[in-house]
Amino acid sequence: MDYVKVQVRAADEFAKAGVDAMLSDSENLRLLPDGQGEAPDVFVVVVDGVVERSTFALLRQYQRDNGRVSTRVVLVAERFRAEDLLVAIECGVTALLSRGELKEGTLASAVLAVSRGAALIPYRLQGILLDQIAQLRSQVLGPAGLTLCGFETRERDVLQLISEGYQTDEIAEKLTYSEGTVKNVLYGLMNRLRLNTRSQAVAYAMRAGVI
Structure with a gap:
């Protein structure tokens, strides 16, 4: 069986232990410990509250350290700011999940879906993202x-x-x-x-x- 390799980074040890427990129940996932040289297929980042700049700094550093374009990022937070959507995508985020909506099996299913190429963005943010892309095209890319x-x-x-x-x-x-x-x-x-x-x-x- 081909496992999906997952690495978890959380704001504290308790949050990480909870996320590890959610993912370890899936026979299709294999958790990688921190510091292991093997690169994951999916990188799960869990933050408290709203996503801050430090989270994006972490993701950019992760990209530089690993150099793995194929590694996908699942970002779990209490809520997301609309103005951070393009930045999140730039940092490799392909799934945005709310901590309050996580249920048994939800996170593992999301990780598996992302590993197969899916993108998971809350419905309320999808229209905003499309508007931001259109604005980027008309105001930044087009004139250039x-x-x-x-x-x-x-x-x-x-x-x-x-x-x-x-x-x-x-x-x-x-x-x-x-x-x-x-x-x-x-x-x-x-x-x-x-x-x-x-x-x-x-x-x-x-x-x-x-x-």
Whole structure:
């Protein structure tokens, strides 16, 4: 059986003992002790009250120390501030759970769901998060010529035309760029993403939903 490896960090020993007890009942989970070199699949952080800056500092330090992009974070707190949502996501949080709503089996089920790729965010925060992302796109990324997918808008435009069969000179004419600019856009994109051909760049953009 493949176990989901879990590491727990709590505000105090009593909270940690309670969380460990909740998770140890699941035969699909294996708890890792603090300080063990083995990296967990899911990192559970339990805080008292509202989430503070120190929690995000802990998560950022954890990311730096482990360097494991695949490690997912479950954050358990009394309540969450709407203004912290984007910061939490930036720190790798994929599940927000209220301490007051935890019941027997709830936490273990959440950890298993997160390990399989699920994201768990309270309904009341989902709409707020979408509004924040839209605001980020319109006020920060858009004016800088960027998209949410990490592509520049001109990279997206060039790749779109390549996917439609246009050549470099035709793309330059349509976008009112010089041919050199089109080539530089492609070179920068392919170098950043470590792609070798235009076809690979188009395929990458299609998988990312950019075009």
